[in-house]
Amino acid sequence: MSDKIIVFDTTLRDGEQVPGCQLNTVEKIEVAKALESLGVDVIEAGFPISSPGDFQSVVEISKAVSKPVICGLTRAIEKDIEVAAEALQYAKRKRIHTGIGTSPYHIKYKLNSTPDKILERAVAAVKYAKKFVEDVEFYAEDAGRSDNAYLAKVVEAVIAAGATVVNIPDTTGYCLPHEFGEKIRYLMEHVSNVHKAVISTHCHNDLGMATANTIEGVLNGARQVEVTINGIGERAGNTSLEEVVMILKSHKDLPLHTDINTKQIYKTSRLVSSLMNMPVQPNKAIVGRNAFAHSSGIHQDGVLKNRENYEIINPKDVGIKESSIELTARSGRAALKHRLKILGYSFARKELDKIYDRFLALADKKKDIKDDDLRALIGKATRKDHKIHLELLQVVCGKSAVPMATVQLKINDEIHSATASGNGPIDAAFTAVKQIIKRKVHLEEFLIQAITRGSDDLGKVHVQIENRGTLYYGFSASTDIITGAVEAFVDAISKII
Structure with a gap:
């Protein structure tokens, strides 16, 4: 089994389904080029039959980028597949992503069908897509709540029909990490032809476990992860690309890797946030404003002595210039001295103690201390002479x-x-x-x-x-x-x- 994890980015399809975050074609091309520069392996460019705009975006993205596989989503419906194939006609490397629900909820209440009929439709969809492209991915929607034995039966059948990738989505974000990992392991052990296809994860974050579930899936045999920049997506979002990539990069004991250029992560995150008008929460892992910020005096002192005391990731590895030491009432002398040095000031211990006392008095009144506040504390007379x-x-x-x-x-x-x-x-x-x-x-x-x-x-x-x-x-x-x-x-x- 390969040690490389294929990164399938669905920012432009699942991620764009966030209300109010729709992009026009020009913006989608800009994001697609950024994803290509980032090093993603597959870009899910859209759902071509859903609208003329989505169709055109898939066409133009197929023309604009050449390295990643360009993927179009469909339902297990022939017309969907035909439209996707047409939209992908200019792609250098193309994939049709088709599928159908496999959980009891979807089979009975959404599709008003039976397990046997769903199996027939799944196989037929893959065979039909195979007439247009060699690379066909099948998704078993709501696989997280599907019976494992039935799911294995479907997976085996679609691989036999020609599927090159089989996507196991936790569509509702319901699974616990160990449950999702066991589901992937079950498929690896009970699908006789599983070695002929790549098993993929596609986890949602409704219970805050998308990244954990994805990692468990990978540890149990999945070799493709379906992710979005900043973890955006419907409801509570999708698995975050940056989290999965940096987990694999940080845990060097895991014999797994991606081809992502991690130094492009922060830049890509900000681009998507800006174009979609969707701010990144400050405490978001990896790309949040506070991800590499330190305000506790104990932490600040530790970081100043050795960054690895409190940082498991070098901020430069994700495209951030440096950690930030935030001055608050919890900051210690080490942080204050560090900041004053950056501003061009140097004081003996006694002078620094006096300034620190005044600093604490001010910090108790303000949420954070800015550089001009420090200048006011020490006075213009102490400023170094400027030339x-x-x-x-x-x-x-x-x-x-x-x-x-x-x-x-x-x-x-x-x-x-x-x-x-x-x-x-x-x-x-x-x-x-x-x-x-x-x-x-x-x-x-x-x-x-x-x-x-x-x-x-x-x-x-x-x-x-x-x-x-x-x-x-x-x-x-x-x-x-x-x-x-x-x-x-x-x-x-x-x-x-």
Whole structure:
């Protein structure tokens, strides 16, 4: 049996069934290309007969990507299969995914049929699909609640009919992990021709066990996993691609692997989240905002000493630059000292103790502490002398004017000037600053926050820039938000120079 686990991504089919998360064809192609770059083996591009839009998306995705197998879903109905075959005509590698319900619930209440008739329809669907493509996958819908003996009978029959992959879905997310694992093992031991096909898992997360069930399926012989980016999907979602992939990567004792380029995981996660307008919950494993964030003092101290004390995954392995140390009332001196060092400050132990006491008093009042809060704690007098200062800023903007900015910077007592245009006054001013400093910097984060209310409010500006792989932070506060933005930008650049 192969040690490679085939990754079948159904973000564009099952994942897109989330209400309000439908994508147009252009967006689907963008996701499909990202999935190809990620290294998925199979892309389930849609359900062609369901709508003209879905049909066209499968056609265009088939043209746009070449490495993964492109798969189209059907019911065990000849017309469905014909339409899927037509939609897949341009695919370099194509698969028809057909099937029917096999649980007592589906046979009796959904299909109003009998086990024998369902078996006949399953075999007929596979044989018909085989006329159009060599690669045919059969799904036994609601296999999680199907009788194992009957399920084995169906699986054996569809493999004999030509199925190359047999999908065992826990459609309702009902199974416990050991139950699902035993179901897969039962099929591996009782289906005489099981070696002629790949057994696949397709688990839903209704009880929060999709990933656990999928891993149990793999450990018991399944060699394909059907997953989605961020675990999106109907109801409570599907098995999360990133969770399964990183479980297999982290547990080096398991002789199993995927071909996923894990450094593309975070980027792909954010793309899907953005296009589907579906935020990733902060505590989501692997890709959540807090997945590599530490706020407890004990944890922060441990991570700063050795990342592996509290992280089993290197954030860089999934495309995240670094862990984050979040300052809260639970943070210790080690975290505070670390953050101050990043901001360019260094203190003796006694000075740090005094700052830490003031930090705790403030942290008890605020949920989290930002960089400008730290600067306020230590005072401007303790800030390291900067070699660069904003001397003059003049901007031109308006509805019918091209945004222009003239900037004068004082660098080591010399005045340097530049004028530039941009998409707006702030962009123009930033461009002018970059012309003066002649350094390649990339704006990573730009945040404006009001302190009180009103048009004369004092605004806090946070800037994060990247230069040669290192992040630098800038801060300013001003009633003139353009001036504040440029001062924050210059503050960050000063730390490079």
